[in-house]
Amino acid sequence: MSDRGGLYIGLMSGTSLDGADGVLVAFDGDKPQVLAAATEPFDEAFHAELLALNAPTPNELHRAALAGNQVAAAYAKVVAALLDQAASRDISPLDIKAIGAHGQTVRHQPQRTSSEPSGAGYTLQLNNPALLAELTGISVAADFRSRDVAAGGQGAPLVPAFHQGVFGREDATVCVLNLGGISNLSVLPKSAASPVLGFDCGPGNALMDAWCRQHTGQPYDAGGAWAVSGTLLPGLLDSLLDEPYFSLPIPKSTGRDLFSQAWLAAKLQPFASERPQDIQNTLTEFTARACILGVQAYGQGSESLIVCGGGAFNTHLLARLQAGLQGVRVSTSDQHGLPPLQVEAAAFAWLAKQLVQGRPGNLPSVTGARGLRVLGALYPA
Numbered sequence: 472m473s474d475r476g477g478l479y480i481g482l483m484s485g486t487s488l489d490g491a492d493g494v495l496v497a498f499d500g501d502k503p504q505v506l507a508a509a510t511e512p513f514d515e516a517f518h519a520e521l522l523a524l525n526a527p528t529p530n531e532l533h534r535a536a537l538a539g540n541q542v543a544a545a546y547a548k549v550v551a552a553l554l555d556q557a558a559s560r561d562i563s564p565l566d567i568k569a570i571g572a573h574g575q576t577v578r579h580q581p582q583r584t585s586s587e588p589s590g591a592g593y594t595l596q597l598n599n600p601a602l603l604a605e606l607t608g609i610s611v612a613a614d615f616r617s618r619d620v621a622a623g624g625q626g627a628p629l630v631p632a633f634h635q636g637v638f639g640r641e642d643a644t645v646c647v648l649n650l651g652g653i654s655n656l657s658v659l660p661k662s663a664a665s666p667v668l669g670f671d672c673g674p675g676n677a678l679m680d681a682w683c684r685q686h687t688g689q690p691y692d693a694g695g696a697w698a699v700s701g702t703l704l705p706g707l708l709d710s711l712l713d714e715p716y717f718s719l720p721i722p723k724s725t726g727r728d729l730f731s732q733a734w735l736a737a738k739l740q741p742f743a744s745e746r747p748q749d750i751q752n753t754l755t756e757f758t759a760r761a762c763i764l765g766v767q768a769y770g771q772g773s774e775s776l777i778v779c780g781g782g783a784f785n786t787h788l789l790a791r792l793q794a795g796l797q798g799v800r801v802s803t804s805d806q807h808g809l810p811p812l813q814v815e816a817a818a819f820a821w822l823a824k825q826l827v828q829g830r831p832g833n834l835p836s837v838t839g840a841r842g843l844r845v846l847g848a849l850y851p852a
Contacts, residue, residue, distance in 0.1 A: 476828070478506075478562065480553060480570040480609070481820030482546045486652025486727060487676050487781055488521045488575075489513060489690060491542070493549035494813050495557055495567075496820040502637060503821065506560065508813050509552035511545045518690075524577045524597070525727040535577065535597055542575050543599040547606035569610045569849065571823030573815075574598030579627065579726035581620045593617075594626045604850045611850040612823035618847070619833045624840030627724040631657035631669035631837045633818040638777055638807055646770040647804075648762055648792075649815060650782025652677035653726055656765045657837075658773065666836035668769050670721040673714075673761035674730045676782050679754045681732055686747040695787025698755040701748030710738050711757045717764060722839035758782070759791035766796060779804040783811035822846060 476498030484491040490512035497504045513521070517538075524535055554564060574596030581592040600613035616626035634647045634657040647657040654675035658668040676691065683692045692698055716725055742750065766776060776799050782788055783803045793801040804811050825832040831843035 476824045477568045478566050479568055479820040479823050480550060481816040481818065481823065482549060482570060482572045483816040483819055484513075484542060484545070484573065484575045485780070485815065486576060487680060488518050488652065489781070491545045491549050492812050492816045493546070493553055494816045494820060495553045495562070496817050498821070498824055502808065503817055505809065505813055505817060506562070507553045507556035508810070508816075509549045509556070510812070511548045511552075513545065517541060521575055521577065521597075526731065526733070538575070539597040539599045540602060542597050543572075543603040543606065546570075546572055546603050550607045550609070564608050567609045569612050569823040569827050570603065570607065571615075571819035571821070571826075571847075572598055572600055572603055572611055572613045573615065573819050574613060576726060579724065579728055581625045581627070581724060591621060591623070594620050600848070600850045604852055608852050610827075610852045612826045612847045613850065615819070615822050615826075615832060615847040618844045619838050619840045622840040622842065622844050624833060624835070624838030625722050625724040626838060628655040628657070628669045628671065628837065629822060629833060629846070630655070630815060630818040631659070631667050632832065632834050633821045634669075634814075635659050635667050636821075637809060637814075637817075638804075643775065644770070644773045646766055646773045646776045646799075648672075648766075648776055648778045650675040650758075650762075650778060650780040650785070650788070651815070652680070653730070654758065654762050654765075654782070655724075656762065656770070658770045667834055668721065669834070669837035670765065670769070671724045671726075672765040673716060673725065674758055675780065676758070676785075677727060677730060678735050679751065679758060681735070682747070682751055682754055686751075691781070692751060692755070692785065695755055695785045697748055698752045699787050701746060701750070701752035703756055704742060704745055704749050704753045707738070707742050707745070707750065707753045708756055708760070710741075711753070712760060717761065721769065722837060755785070755788055756791060759788055759795060762792060763795040766799065773799060775799065776801045777804050777807055778802070779809070779811040779814040781812065
């Protein structure tokens with residue numbers, strides 16, 4: 472990834488709905504260098520509002536617009552924190568070429584539909600990049616997924632090209648697993664003649680977090696400790712895995728549109744008398760199995776699985792991944808030069824750079840788009 476690209480900021484708020492992560496990245500060598508990192512948590516009220524907006528709600532257009540403004544305000548706080556850290560390096564806002572701002576996904580339905588004249592689906596991320604440009608005085612790149620969807624692609628995942636530059640090896644096939652609210656896998660082949668692959672495996676932290684929040688009041692199961700206190704429910708696991716999405720061929724992507732709390736509630740009805748910790752244990756195993764299925768189906772020959780995202784801190788989940796992937800070394804991305812909570816934000820800094828330089832940001836082998844496309848729209852400072 473050798474590139475004299477300059478300084479960019481990447482901002483990511485994922486399907487876990489827990490907050491905004493940001494990094495300041497220098498693209499001036501063989502590998503991107505993270506110069507600063509910051510996080511702005513979402514409070515409980517905003518988390519609840521974003522979760523509600525993932526499904527039809529009253530007055531949702533007005534509420535979504537206000538939520539987009541709030542996302543931009545949270546992003547601006549992250550940018551300010553990054554610039555505070557960078558001041559010691561004599562870096563000012565004028566030195567930043569652009570901010571890559573992903574926005575908050577609340578709908579993702581890229582599949583073609585016969586009912587639409589265009590035959591195209593859509594993807595929707597709440598954001599206000601114009602407001603963010605006003606608040607920061609820095610150009611903002613946003614709306615990265617829509618052009619890929621318009622070109623017949625899934626619009627996701629967009630990070631495999633970045634993963635290839637950071638984690639790819641010439642001597643070995645590597646898999647990279649991002650465990651956000653939804654889990655997505657990148658398969659980085661050792662042979663340049665083989666295409667990079669990437670797709671959404673299924674749920675990551677979303678269902679585990681929701682169940683934990685409901686029954687313990689905690690936003691997530693720290694280290695998987697609560698899951699460890701329970702036992703597996705094989706019947707529930709079979710029911711969860713009996714979802715047609717898992718047998719679909721790639722390219723494919725998903726989100727809370729499918730793996731929602733309503734979907735989980737329907738699956739849990741026959742198991743209403745089970746202990747909450749047993750259900751948590753089973754939900755954790757469900758996430759692990761969905762990811763293992765993805766590696767086994769498309770990551771053949773891989774000797775390494777690099778895990779990033781918030782789920783990389785769930786040691787029980789990592790242990791279950793390792794148990795199901797004999798012969799594959801499971802490790803976290805910090806052991807490969809980039810901390811787990813910085814990887815996706817850095818990818819959106821890279822996507823901003825690609826847009827500014829007029830270069831493609833998608834991989835048709837991953838998304839299924841008709842070809843390479845320059846992704847995103849730019850809002851000048």
